[in-house]
Amino acid sequence: MYDDLRQLIDDVEKGGQLVRVNGAHWDVEIGTINEINVETRGKALLFDEIVDYPKGYRVCTNLLQIPLGMRLAFGIEEGKSDLEVIRDFKNRMAGYQPVKPRVVKDGPVLENVKTGDDVDMFAFPAPRWHEADGGRYIGTGTSVITRDPDTGWVNYGTYRSMIHTQNVISNYSSPGKHGTIHRNKYWKRGEACPVAMSFGSEGMLFGLSTMALPSGASELEVAGFLRGEPVDVIEGPVTGLPIPATAEIVVEGFAPVEQTMLEGPFGEWTGYYASGANQNPIMEVKAVYFRNDPIIYGQPPTKPVTSCWFPVPLHTAPTLWAGLEAAGISGIKGIYIHGPGERTFAVVSIEQQKPGHAMQVGSAAAALLTGGAMTGKFVVVVDEDVDPSDLKEVLWAISTRCDIETAMHVIPGFLDSGLDPSIPPHKRAAKDITMAKCIINACRPWHWKAQFPPLVKASVASKTSVMTKWPEAFTHLNREQYLSSQSDVVR
Numbered sequence: 001m002y003d004d005l006r007q008l009i010d011d012v013e014k015g016g017q018l019v020r021v022n023g024a025h026w027d028v029e030i031g032t033i034n035e036i037n038v039e040t041r042g043k044a045l046l047f048d049e050i051v052d053y054p055k056g057y058r059v060c061t062n063l064l065q066i067p068l069g070m071r072l073a074f075g076i077e078e079g080k081s082d083l084e085v086i087r088d089f090k091n092r093m094a095g096y097q098p099v100k101p102r103v104v105k106d107g108p109v110l111e112n113v114k115t116g117d118d119v120d121m122f123a124f125p126a127p128r129w130h131e132a133d134g135g136r137y138i139g140t141g142t143s144v145i146t147r148d149p150d151t152g153w154v155n156y157g158t159y160r161s162m163i164h165t166q167n168v169i170s171n172y173s174s175p176g177k178h179g180t181i182h183r184n185k186y187w188k189r190g191e192a193c194p195v196a197m198s199f200g201s202e203g204m205l206f207g208l209s210t211m212a213l214p215s216g217a218s219e220l221e222v223a224g225f226l227r228g229e230p231v232d233v234i235e236g237p238v239t240g241l242p243i244p245a246t247a248e249i250v251v252e253g254f255a256p257v258e259q260t261m262l263e264g265p266f267g268e269w270t271g272y273y274a275s276g277a278n279q280n281p282i283m284e285v286k287a288v289y290f291r292n293d294p295i296i297y298g299q300p301p302t303k304p305v306t307s308c309w310f311p312v313p314l315h316t317a318p319t320l321w322a323g324l325e326a327a328g329i330s331g332i333k334g335i336y337i338h339g340p341g342e343r344t345f346a347v348v349s350i351e352q353q354k355p356g357h358a359m360q361v362g363s364a365a366a367a368l369l370t371g372g373a374m375t376g377k378f379v380v381v382v383d384e385d386v387d388p389s390d391l392k393e394v395l396w397a398i399s400t401r402c403d404i405e406t407a408m409h410v411i412p413g414f415l416d417s418g419l420d421p422s423i424p425p426h427k428r429a430a431k432d433i434t435m436a437k438c439i440i441n442a443c444r445p446w447h448w449k450a451q452f453p454p455l456v457k458a459s460v461a462s463k464t465s466v467m468t469k470w471p472e473a474f475t476h477l478n479r480e481q482y483l484s485s486q487s488d489v490v491r
């Protein structure tokens with residue numbers, strides 16, 4: 001586990017998975033180099049000697065989107081299957097005990113302090129990532145820190161932020177996000193909302209900021225639990241918010257009541273510019289703290305055909321699995337989430353135990369996958385012999401087990417996101433960002449399961465026999481692992 005972003009960058013470089021790029025321009029060049037690398041499954045990137053900026057003022061991208069970066073950041077053992085990673089994380093979180101952050105007086109983030117008129121957000125090489133973007137986004141790999149004024153609970157959430165002037169940045173957080181809820185609570189009281197933002201936190205803390213943890217669960221405390229030791233924080237002198245002591249760059253300030261500026265357009269995570277430019281809340285920056293030779297961590301969206309979040313859906317699947325179990329639903333064998341952002345196409349495999357079981361699971365999963373952002377737009381339930389992490393297997397099940405007339409269900413009215421390109425213009429104009437979810441029961445139909453055609457497959461005995469006699473035909477397999485994953489069940 002890491003104390004800061006730099007240690008992770010070093011280890012990814014040692015693993016041969018990082019390229020240094022010198023001399024690129026903050027205006028579109030960094031974004032384009034990143035886009036090509038993300039789309040073609042290239043390496044992590046560390047940009048230095050950025051045009052207009054001193055050597056040492058760096059930007060790092062594609063770090064947690066590559067398997068090595070994600071594995072190191074979350075402390076995931078090598079050699080685990082994607083489904084095992086999800087199961088392990090869910091099981092680890094089942095023992096969750098909050099580990100409160102440790103308040104310290106000093107830390108590397110305070111190496112440089114600028115306040116008042118000395119605040120200058122343009123002092124950092126924030127990229128304009130995509131050609132049609134409306135501005136420079138310092139916050140893409142960011143944690144926005146807010147406190148619930150009623151309960152004191154501190155939330156870290158990843159919401160983009162664009163620079164407007166030397167000391168004004170704006171912030172887009174969707175309806176329903178915890179940061180939005182906190183800000184609205186302050187505004188309802190007629191008070192400016194205290195905000196801090198970190199642009200370069202330790203990898204796992206950043207990762208947790210992008211996850212929909214249950215309301216009231218603090219990312220700082222979850223990070224402490226997963227690390228096995230508290231996260232060091234400094235109480236921000238301006239807001240009192242806990243800021244990570246080892247972060248690269250942190251700003252503190254206030255979001256004044258209902259003050260907005262035109263934010264965007266910004267190339268969005270769906271791969272489109274769907275929401276355009278809008279009036280969004282601003283933050284007046286009162287103080288900036290940064291390390292010597294600071295690194296902006298960037299995770300700007302690109303067309304999400306490769307990972308725009310993490311390569312394995314740690315941010316969605318384990319929470320759903322735990323939620324279904326907490327609701328008392330039995331028979332869950334595996335959960336995976338595919339699609340853009342690893343969030344739109346959920347697959348749950350079950351051992352069917354009773355009539356209606358698949359629909360119970362499908363509808364509960366659809367209900368639990370909330371929080372907007374197209375999460376669980378499609379929910380597919382498959383039998384336990386189908387690996388939910390393997391889309392080819394899932395499509396096989398949908399194509400061969402789903403009686404379309406009776407097993408596809410469209411339920412309207414869920415919170416979606418203004419970023420969903422398929423919201424029709426009339427709904428968008430009425431600010432209606434709800435959308436239906438589609439539940440697909442791709443299990444063998446319960447009532448005639450016993451008559452369902454049997455599978456074409458060799459018995460375990462037959463497989464064991466040939467693998468013993470002709471091991472040379474199976475050198476690409478781990479024999480024990482393969483055989484232990486096989487069964488004689490044919491329907």
Ligand SMILES: Cc1cc2nc3c(=O)[nH]c(=O)nc-3n(C[C@H](O)[C@H](O)[C@H](O)COP(=O)(O)O)c2cc1C
Nearest residue numbers: 157158159160172173174177178179210211212299
């Ligand atoms: C790289 C990245 C950028 C994101 N940008 C935004 C954003 O600009 N606005 C937003 O509302 N959610 C954004 N998200 C999604 C939220 O971070 C995610 O929904 C998270 O759960 C929010 O935290 P919360 O549940 O505490 O509100 C982004 C996620 C990632 C991975």
